[in-house]
Amino acid sequence: MKNLYIICKGMWKNKGSIIVLMTQIMLMCLIFNILSTKFAYVNQSRKMIKTSKLDNAVLFMPAERFCNLIGEKTGNTYGGSEDIYNSYYEMKTSIAGYQDITAVGTVHAGMGLVWDTEQQEYALAGFQVYDTVLLESLFLPLREGKLRDLLTANGTVPLIVSSPLSKMYGLGSQMDVTIGHNEELYKVKTTVIGVLQNNYCYYTFPGGNIDSILLSDLVEKRISHSRDFFCILPPFGLDDDNIIQFTAEDPSFICFFEGKGPTDFLVDQWNNQAETEGLGKFITFEDMDSRERKQIIIGNRSFISLGLIVALISLIGISGYNILQMLKNRQEIVVYLMHGMDWPHLFFVEMACNAIIVLLPAVVALGAVKVGISAAENTDTMLYGPLNLIVTSGICAAYILVSMVTVLLLYRDRSLSSLMRRDEK
């Protein structure tokens, strides 16, 4: 209580400069937290690549002519152009025959799913794997069940649910979901075969826009609008109200090869061959990852610059505040020291003031970003998570370190009488 009194009295005297400083720190924390959410979003795919058996795989991006219409193939009928599909299939077979390539695997992109027609809640089916090769290679953090069971058709559609949803629908339970098909809504019976550890993220891998070779365009990750209601389904469709699993392919696919890690030479060799044949381009996951990161930096250049400027100003500001604090409160400090405060206690009080000035706006900024992301309708480029805590902690630590150094420098001459003489001058 005594310390609180001393701290509050000291801070109240400099309330104007403290408010300015806190505002700067909050602004800076907001900027870097928003940037963190963007990087955290990218990190999901990197984490998945690392945890999956994809160290002996690269992604293949087909040439544009194969990408215009790759739709559903159900039985012998195909939703898009038969010619394109056939040439695509030939291309895929050709790529599978490249030197050292052992297998190719394809994932279907996400598909819309009406969860409850009355509430109009919906989730995107996020991970639709139908390729055995890929399924065995990818790692999905399941809390219960087996990913492989997605391939088992047992009269119902196998389903992986999120952790919150599993409280209502546990492993083995069945539920009806409504899907849109030919502008009609149908009830589909599903069986829960797995529960995800991660309760709010899911991946479509790869998918999305294929016009660009950036990672964001290849590895699409989305947070569902309603976090508690998402699921993972294999591709399926309806034919006269019967559920059928269908083949639906994203144009890009993953190529597996012998050995660990493709050499640049090998990738170059494949690329030269694919380019000569007009088939497309190979790209490593590391390359995609670095392109994605670079893209975030390029896309947020002015935002990052603003953050750095505010950081610089506020770092100078916190040193300035401590100097000002010493000048304005010197009489008070001398009186305290004269009446029994020791130097460690003074240091503690000064650092406590600095900690409040730094931590309060940092926590507010962190909270604002979390609430903002939760409330935002479209957050498919941002993800609040541990990176925000790490960045905020790092910023706070840097500021407290700077203020600690400033305070130590200011009071390096621990002579009370010289402090008194300085005041008399």
Added chain:
Amino acid sequence: MTYIQIHDLHKIYNHNTPEQIHALKGISMSIDKGEMLAIMGPSGSGKSTLLNIIGCLDYPTDGKYFLDGQLVSSLKQNMLAKIRNKQVGFVLQDFGILNDRRAIENVITPLLFNKSVKWSDMERRAYKIMEKLEISKLAKRLTRNLSGGEKQRVAIARAMVNEPEIILADEPTGALDTRLSDEILSLLQKLNREGKTVIIVTHNPNISKYCNRTLNIVDGMIA
């Protein structure tokens, strides 16, 4: 009974630099418990330096200083801080009263660093000493609105609130007129009669009439 004993005390500022100042040059003296002593001398004679060392605000460059039998000249800073808190009360000329605070907030200052006094007891103790010095009615007033005499009484109350053995006063009447000076000195004399050791640093010869003994310092030495 000797309470303060000083032997061959030296204080050199900016030691071993071209700006070196030899403020005290081998001072030796002793002060008895319950004594009221005036230390006199012209400006720059070293009297405030001596008071700072006696009040444990500064270290001597050389020599020994015993307070109540304890060699304090070699104690660490945190121990000196404890001595300042428990055993010494300071009354300064125009320094030390926090003008943006109420009188009672000034008086409780030493109690903030006295671990044996609880937060809840601080105000009661401050009021007690303020009543004794007849300034309890000033307790809630901002000290910037008090007169010079009232401020100095607040300073004395603050010096007394931890019930120290010694009161060190550095030019306590420097900013006051004759009538108020007499009031303040009478108050210090009263405290001395109650058993407190009072040491007053001044260049005003009239103060010596209130004291048992006067010590003259000239150019860092006892004259």
